[in-house]
Amino acid sequence: MNARIIALLLVALGSAAWGLSHLASPPAVQAAELAPRPQDEQDEEDSARSDRLIVVKAGRVITVTGEELTNASIVIRDGKIEAVGTNVDYPYGSKIIDASDLVVMPGLINPVSRATRLDGGGNMTPNKTFGDALTLEPDDLEAIASTGYTTLGVVPNGSGLPGRSLVMRTGARDTAGLVVSEEGPVFMTFNTPNQDKGRVLQAFKAAQGELDKVEKARKDFEAKKNQKPATPPAPAPNPAPNPNPNPNPNPQPTPTPAPAPKEDPQPKPGPDPKPAPAPAKPAATDFVPPKVNPIYEPIIDLIQKKPGTIALVEFGMNSYQFWAPAPSASSIYLHWKEIPETYDFARAYRVRNSVVASNSPFFVTPESDLELAAADLGKEGAHVAIFPVVNHLPYTRDKFNLGLKLLRAGCRVVYVPERESWNEYAGMREDLARMVRAGFPREEVLKTVTVNAASMLGLGERLGSIEVGRDANLLFLTGDPLSFETKVDRVMIEGRVLDTRRRIR
Amino acid sequence: MKHTARTLAGVLALVLVVAGFAPAQTGEGKVAILAGKILTMDANDTVHDNAVLFLRDGKVEKIEPIRSAGIPADYRVYDHREHWIVPGLIDPHNHTATDVNGLNETIALTNPGLRAMDIATLGSNNNDRSLAGGVTTCLMIPGSATNMGGFGVVVRMGAKRPEDLIMKGYGSLKIAQAGNPERFFFGGNRSYMNYNLRQTLEKARAYHEAWNAFEAGRSATKPAYDAVWDGFRGLFRREFPASVHTQIYQVVAKTISMLHDEFGLKVMIDHGTFDGYKTAEMVRDRGMYAMIGPRVWWMDPRDRTINGCAASYAKQGVVKIGLNTDAGVLPQEDLPMQGAMAVRYGWKTYDALKGMTYWAADSMNLTDRIGSIAPGLEADVVAWTGDPIDFRSGVERVWVLGQVAYDASERRLY
């Protein structure tokens, strides 16, 4: 008994010493740049006038995508990062946040959260969105935000295609402000292929049918127009790229007519015909495509590879029942594979690779056998969201790091908390450290909760790193993110420091 | 073999008549079996081809080559020239003396005075089926619900008379070290159970030694007779083994160190499964018995392979390996199947047969009575259509104490 306590103490001391040694470095060398200039606003809390312009002076900046910076400034204007570097200039009157003894990194992102319950409409409602369904107590939000998570992709409940993920901030001035995007990844469950495969196939078949319908109408229109020599031959670059009628839409280059700016002005695409080039002024001579079934619009977007539209596929059971054999994860992947072989589209995976304990001599861990599909997933360069646990090789007690295996195969690994609890979220950085100990490269592991998670949500251009133009979602840590001792000092979402002190203290 | 319901019933009736009213056949108690092969399963592994086995008065008389054997007229002759004659198999771990619960007394965590011999019953369906599986002897032991279930009894399955039923009243002492007794009222765990066992055995040893001292004249005071502890004297004299319900490496290792090394008992490792075979070297060095079953293999999660338990003991030089059915768990007529499965997962046919006969008898100090076929031994022999552990082989006839106790031509029970 004594020996155990002493051992524990030793471990604690050791880790403390390790943490201290890491902590020691940033404040020791305080560069001149970090010293506040006289005109700078010192009070960071209640200065409304400088809200639009903030400068974070950090001892260490982990940009995640680029190099790590020491004693650097981050200039934030209107919630976006305007400049990052060690020698950046910023206007007088900016609000200065002194983080000279802190480590700043991008806020963490969980792209497959179920933090709030979003009840899907059914098995076949891929277009359902949940902007109004957000019911989260401010207290819960605060709890999540205080762990360093700034963005959640909340997936709907239900099986089949229950709807689209809701991408949300963990802090805003009001509930409406929480929503980043209603049109997150198109969620589809593939836990039991005998139920789900049919649904997914049906969805894609129907969407392809809608596309064919539009294409046929267009062809008819063209044919009619050609008969009438009066009309000019219509430059329209878009109708061309679909020479083959239906079976294989993969090679479609699909120039995607109106890309980014279209999103904002139009709140609900509703009757908006997807492949239409310019719906603004429908001249009589222009082709007006027939309406498509709005249910399948997200799937049509997927088939047409609209940027930012991603399918999020969930493999694996909630709990594995030993007495009722269900397909293993790699078998499920074999089933799944047939769908992207027919319809190519952007996709990400979520696998519940929990460690299952069993008394049987066969140590059945069916989810971890996804390693058999690792090579195929790697070829896709797929995003795979998994739990930060050390798995067992199928039917053995041999440990192996599924994440590392996927990474080496070429996947973009995303580590997500195993459960929706404050403790799990708070423990994520330790779990990541454990993954590093189990072989996951240190330089990659922070990407799994930031950039990779952002691009899994289709928001790689907006979130996940400290770069110019990105949202200023920052996480202020008291030390190295992977250190046991490090605490979250404060959290900033789009330039606004959250009031998380109560929790964090 | 043409069967119809009617002829079968007819045969049954006829046999009943013969058995009931006909006077004894010529040469009562004298039997000659013409055999294609006789596996004697003796210490020398002798095998006789085309020989005659003479049984007389319930014992084996002699074995002679068919050609030179002169069979006296008063011997009843059975023709098994295309069959194998094998000693009756012995199941060293069986709970079906009455029924499975009949021997699972959960009175106290240790029940030193209980004796299975007091409840052994003559004749039952189990009895007949057991013979149909070629099993003639069973060690009926109490279950493993408590640390010490009491004394087991060696029962002759085909016995016709009560005095033949019990071959050895004190067949073994049932000890369960871990695995099941945890379910007992207090929910003791391994360390308490071992402590508890040790306390009980210390008491028994003290009783034994007091009597020893008295009998050797070292002590003048005659100890008081105590029925609870008296049975233990044979145990400490190594006249019968302790059948120890033990499996999993740690538990088996404790069995060895405590019961064998500390108390000097003759230990039969009953089960010995899971990774129990990792103790094989200790078992081998002490010449202990490993009676494997009812589990046959263990999946080693380290190298993801299935390992036959018996084969794994054998691999490390353990010789005294037997097999059991834990009847109630498996029916005892499936003892040959246990052999087949042990061989399937890496063991050897002959070793399996020897384990189910000679070594099982040896573990109970009964090699002078059963377990092999040799002059003077009790005539519990079985005629098989071939390799006894092959699923395709059947028992054609069984002699118990020289009398036909089962005949498949009447009705094949198994």
Add this chain to the structure above:
Amino acid sequence: MTNMNRMPSLLILIALALPFAGTLVAQEPAAKSAEAPKDDAAKADDAKKDEKKDRWLHVHNVDVYPVVGPVIRDGEILIKNGVIEAVGQELEVPEAAETLDGQGFRAYPGLVALNGQGLVPAVSGEAAHSADPNGLWTILGLSGGITTVVTGTTAVKLQRETVEDYVLRKDLYMGMSYTSSNPRAKAQLRDELRKVYNYLRRKGDPKKDDDGDDKKDAAKAAGARPAAQANEDAEARKALGSAARYLPLMKGEAIAVFNANDAANIRDICDLVETFGFRAVVRGAIEGWTVAGNMGRAGITAVVAPRTRQDPDDTVSTPNGSTMANAAILHDHGVRVAIASLGANVDLDGSPGRDAVALAYSAGAAVRGGLAERYALEGVTIEAARCMGLDDRVGSIEVGKDADIVIVDGELLHYATHVQWAIVNGRLCYDKQSDQSFLCNIRPREGASADDGNQWWPRRFSEMPDAWSYDPEADWKRRNPEPEPKAEEKPAEKPAEGEAKKDGEAKPAEAPAEAPKSEGATPEKSPAGGGR
């Protein structure tokens, strides 16, 4: 083979042929145009591509036990796209074919598990999408030689690493019950069958229709059929009400499966089947041996698990209870016997021999009960397939059948026989020496030879070879290879004895040594017994 059996394949042929003919006709004028040569070239290219895409597998150096015919020693099997293309010796093999050297072992058809709910859980949802090719149960089933599993009313294939061709056939049978314990349902079934019977008689025997000339059938198949069928169905439904569901049964297009063990129950079923003359299977049939004659006359197939144990009821004066001889007695009375495993579960606990994987041992037990080994083998292969109407696809090694083949290292029913390779739909799905099999450490293939298996039925123990026995040293060396070239220490091998038991025939092998010829008690120490 009834006409009903031939009918579907005919239909399929025609259905396949028609569109092809259509394209030919359509291309006729095109051929006259200028583009014709190009078209032809393209076609040739396509043909080449198709040829390249063909999956060929050539299994050689095996003794082929087709179950339905004589053994082909040192035979070969050629498989194209999952179907057996040729069986024999010295076949012509395309260069593209993959090869598998059977090392002189035996090739049997893959076993058909009729009691396989534990191997493959009853299918819910879409059957084709429920395959679990990388699951544990698939590996274990294949290790028992099982390639086809009947679960619920669906037959599926145990395959690895692919989800294609998983479902063999759906809706195999109609589960029925006809027992005195539910007299009302019993009477209702009888009435409904009577109704359908009368309806069909009034309409004229549909079977006769099929006996007409082929052209008429072809025309029907070409398109008129579905519509006519639909009309017919509607009409029947109108006339029969709920009894219409027995129409396919009475037309001989469906199979009825009864679960019955009790003699009286089976006798009732026999009466029913004899009266109405439909295809029926009785599953269980523990007391079938007491009513074997009835079952034989009714033409019922029995699915038995020979080791089922049911103690006789002494209060009943007639013979009852279970017997190991059940399968043998049934077979002697002309009943087709299919054999199922004792348990439906898959043992993961270390207690093998009684679970769904141990199907071959169930057949072994039937031999123990007196069934000739040949029929026991058929009981787990072709008969098991036939009773579910799958015998056109699986159950034997024949040209045109699915290439489901297990290559085993001895007699299939012997306890020490392991599956070395399993081929399902022409794909190599199981290799005992691979990492996936769990069994690679048990009597590794290296060093074993085909002759060993034959010797597992030694007439004399002294002749028992040691080659099969577990050699710990060799095993240790195999697992821990030394840098130096390993010293090959094979266990002593003896050539196969002529006496060794050959396939197929009834078990009690040769006649007894007629004259007591032996020199007498020759004490011989068994080589297997001594060494370790």
